[in-house]
Amino acid sequence: MPRFVRHLLLILLPVVAAFAILPSLYSNHLLLFNFIIFMTLAQGLNVIYGFTGYLPFGYVGFFGAGAYGFSLMIMHLQAPPLAALVVGAAAAIGLALLLTPLFRLSGAYFSIANLAAALAVLQVVSNPNLEDVTKGPYGISLSGVFDPTLSYATALAILAATLALVIYLRNSRFGMALKAIREDPISAGMAGINVVRERIIAWLLSALIAGLAGGVFAWYVSVFYPETVFSVEFTIFSIVFVLFGGSATVTGPILGAVILYGIYNAVGISTPQYFQLIYGALIMGLVLFLPNGLASLLQKWGIDVP
Amino acid sequence: MFVYSLLAGLLFGLYFSLIGLGLNLVFGVMRIVNLAHGDFLMLGAFLAFWLFTLFALNPIPAVAIAFVAFMIIGLPLYYLLVPRLLRAKDPEMLSFILFFGLSQVIEAVTTIAFGTSERSIPGDQLGRAVTAVAGLFAGHAVEPGPVDLFGQTFPASWVASSIASGCAVLLVYLYLYQTRLGYLTRAVMDNREEAVATGIDVHRVSAIAFGIGIGLAAVAGVFAPFILGSITPAMGAEVTITAFAVIVIGSLGNPLGTVLGGVIYGVSYMFMQSYYSSWANLLPYVLLVVILLVRPSGLLGRQVRRA
Numbered sequence: 001m002p003r004f005v006r007h008l009l010l011i012l013l014p015v016v017a018a019f020a021i022l023p024s025l026y027s028n029h030l031l032l033f034n035f036i037i038f039m040t041l042a043q044g045l046n047v048i049y050g051f052t053g054y055l056p057f058g059y060v061g062f063f064g065a066g067a068y069g070f071s072l073m074i075m076h077l078q079a080p081p082l083a084a085l086v087v088g089a090a091a092a093i094g095l096a097l098l099l100t101p102l103f104r105l106s107g108a109y110f111s112i113a114n115l116a117a118a119l120a121v122l123q124v125v126s127n128p129n130l131e132d133v134t135k136g137p138y139g140i141s142l143s144g145v146f147d148p149t150l151s152y153a154t155a156l157a158i159l160a161a162t163l164a165l166v167i168y169l170r171n172s173r174f175g176m177a178l179k180a181i182r183e184d185p186i187s188a189g190m191a192g193i194n195v196v197r198e199r200i201i202a203w204l205l206s207a208l209i210a211g212l213a214g215g216v217f218a219w220y221v222s223v224f225y226p227e228t229v230f231s232v233e234f235t236i237f238s239i240v241f242v243l244f245g246g247s248a249t250v251t252g253p254i255l256g257a258v259i260l261y262g263i264y265n266a267v268g269i270s271t272p273q274y275f276q277l278i279y280g281a282l283i284m285g286l287v288l289f290l291p292n293g294l295a296s297l298l299q300k301w302g303i304d305v306p
Numbered sequence: 307m308f309v310y311s312l313l314a315g316l317l318f319g320l321y322f323s324l325i326g327l328g329l330n331l332v333f334g335v336m337r338i339v340n341l342a343h344g345d346f347l348m349l350g351a352f353l354a355f356w357l358f359t360l361f362a363l364n365p366i367p368a369v370a371i372a373f374v375a376f377m378i379i380g381l382p383l384y385y386l387l388v389p390r391l392l393r394a395k396d397p398e399m400l401s402f403i404l405f406f407g408l409s410q411v412i413e414a415v416t417t418i419a420f421g422t423s424e425r426s427i428p429g430d431q432l433g434r435a436v437t438a439v440a441g442l443f444a445g446h447a448v449e450p451g452p453v454d455l456f457g458q459t460f461p462a463s464w465v466a467s468s469i470a471s472g473c474a475v476l477l478v479y480l481y482l483y484q485t486r487l488g489y490l491t492r493a494v495m496d497n498r499e500e501a502v503a504t505g506i507d508v509h510r511v512s513a514i515a516f517g518i519g520i521g522l523a524a525v526a527g528v529f530a531p532f533i534l535g536s537i538t539p540a541m542g543a544e545v546t547i548t549a550f551a552v553i554v555i556g557s558l559g560n561p562l563g564t565v566l567g568g569v570i571y572g573v574s575y576m577f578m579q580s581y582y583s584s585w586a587n588l589l590p591y592v593l594l595v596v597i598l599l600v601r602p603s604g605l606l607g608r609q610v611r612r613a
Contacts, residue, residue, distance in 0.1 A: 120591035280410025287404040
C-alpha cells in the first residue's frame with residue numbers, strides 16, 4: 001500500500017470519524033467545532049511554515065478575510081452559504097496574492113510585514129467610515145443563515161481536505177521540493193525546482209485553508225466582531241500547536257491542537273491572564289528546549305514520524 | 307494647522323526615535339528580534355508611575371532609575387536566553403517566537419499584578435521640570451505652562467519628552483562612536499564572525515548592548531504617559547509595531563537611521579491625525595509594509611536583503 005493511502009487510512013480517517021461521531025456523544029458542540037477550526041488552522045500554517053520555513057505572523061488575516069468575504073456575500077447579496085464560502089476563500093486568496101511581494105523579504109522581516117498587513121486589514125474592516133459595507137467596529141450578525149449542523153459538517157469536510165493536502169505534501173515530490181527550498185533555496189533552484197512558483201503555490205494553499213476556516217467559522221458562530229476574527233490569538237494558537245507537535249509532519253499539528261487546546265479547556269481558565277502566562281511560558285520553553293516539537297523526540301531515534 | 311502638525315510631528319518624532327532605538331540596537335548587534343520591546347517600555351512606564359505615586363518622584367530622575375534598573379534586568383536575561391538561542395539553526399526566526407512568548411509572559415504578569423485599569427501621571431509634572439531648567443538658563447523664574455514654539459503652543463510635557471529623547475539618542479551616539487566598548491559593539495554589528503576571530507568577547511559586548519536596549523525601552527516608557535496617553539499592561543504590542551515601523555523606515559541594524567525613521571514617522575503620523583484622523587491608525591502598518599517592499603534595507607540601509 002503506498003504511504004499516501006496508508007496515511008489517509010491511519011490518520012485522516014480516524015480523526016474525521018471521531019469528530020463526526022463525537023457530537024452525538026458530547027453536548028458542547030461549540031468546543032468540538034473549535035477543535036476542528038484549530039486543527040485546520042494549525043495544518044494550514046504547517047503548509048507554509050512547516051514546509052517552506054516562512055512564518056506568517058499575520059496568518060489570521062486570511063481567516064478574517066474569509067470570515068468577512070463570507071459575511072459580506074450573505075449580508076449584501078443574500079447568497080447561499082456554500083457559495084458565500086467560496087467567495088470567502090477567494091477573498092483570502094486575493095489577499096494572499098496581494099501579499100506575494102512579501103516573499104522578497106526573508107525571515108523575521110517577512111513575519112513582521114505580514115503581521116502589519118493583517119493589522120492593516122483589520123483597521124480597514126473595522127473603520128467606522130465603512131459602516132455601510134462592513135458594519136465597521138459594530139460587528140456582524142448572520143442569524144438568517146444560522147445552521148449549526150450543516151456548518152459543522154462543512155468544517156469537518158474542510159478539515160478532511162486540509163489533512164489530505166498535508167498528507168499529500170508529506171509524501172509527494174511537491175512537498176519534498178518545498179522542504180528543499182526551506183533548507184536551501186539556491187541549491188533547490190539548481191536542482192531544477194521552480195522556487196518562486198512552488199513557494200507561491202504553498203502560500204496560496206495555506207491562505208485558502210485559512211479563508212475556508214474563517215468563512216465556516218463566521219457561518220457557525222454567526223455573530224462576531226472584527227476583533228474576534230482578526231484576533232492575533234488565532235495565529236498564536238496555530239503557531240504553538242505546530243511548534244509543539246512538530247512542523248512538516250501530519251500528526252504533529254493534530255496532536256498539538258488536541259493536547260494543548262484540550263488542556264486549555266480542561267483547566268477551565270476563567271481569567272485570560274493565567275492562560276496568557278501559561279502560553280507565553282510554554283512558547284519560551286518550546287523554543288529553548290524543544291524547537292522541533294514532540295516529533296523530534298521520536299525522530300532523534302530514527303523513527304519516521306508521519 | 308500645517309505648521310502645528312509639522313512641529314508636533316518633529317516633537318513626537320524624536321520620541322518615536324527613542325522607542326525604536328533600543329530595538330534597533332538589539333537587532334543590529336545580535337540579529338534577534340525583540341518582540342517584547344514594547345512590554346519593557348510598558349514596565350518602564352509602570353516603574354515611573356509607581357515612583358511618582360508612592361514617592362512623588364518627578365519623572366526626570368525616574369529616567370536614570372529606570373535605565374539602571376532595566377540594564378540590570380537585561381544582563382542576566384541575555385545570558386539566560388540569547389546564547390542558547392544563537393546555537394539553534396535559525397536564530398532570527400526562533401528569536402521572533404521566543405520573545406513573543408516573553409512579551410505574553412510580561413503582559414500577563416503585569417495584568418495579574420496591576421489589573422487592566424488605565425493609569426497616568428499628571429502632565430504638569432514634566433512641565434515643572436522644564437520650567438525649572440528654563441529658569442536656570444533664563445536667570446529668572448519661568449511661569450509653568452504650555453510652551454510656545456514658532457507661534458504654536460504645545461504642552462510642556464511634549465517638549466520635555468522630546469528634549470529628553472534627543473539627549474538619550476545623543477548619548478547612544480556618543481557611546482557607539484566615542485567609547486572603546488561602543489567601537490567593539492559596532493565591530494560585532496558589522497560582522498559577528500570576524501569580531502569573534504579578532505578576540506572580542508562577543509557575548510559581553512552583546513549582553514551590554516542588550517541591557518542598553520532594554521534600558522532605553524524603559525526610558526521611553528517613563529515618557530509614555532505623557533506622549534502615548536494612559537498606560538495599561540496591554541499597551542506593549544502596539545508599541546512594538548510602532549517601534550518596528552520606525553526602525554524599518556530608518557534602517558534595521560543602523561541605530562542612527564532610527565532618528566530619521568522616527569522623525570518621518572512622527573511627522574506623517576501628525577499629518578494623518580490632522581487631516582485624515584479616522585485613518586491615522588492605519589499608518590504604521592501601511593508604512594511598514596510599503597517601506598519593506600520598496601526598500602527592504604530602509605532609507606539609510608546599505609545592504610539589500612533578498613531571499
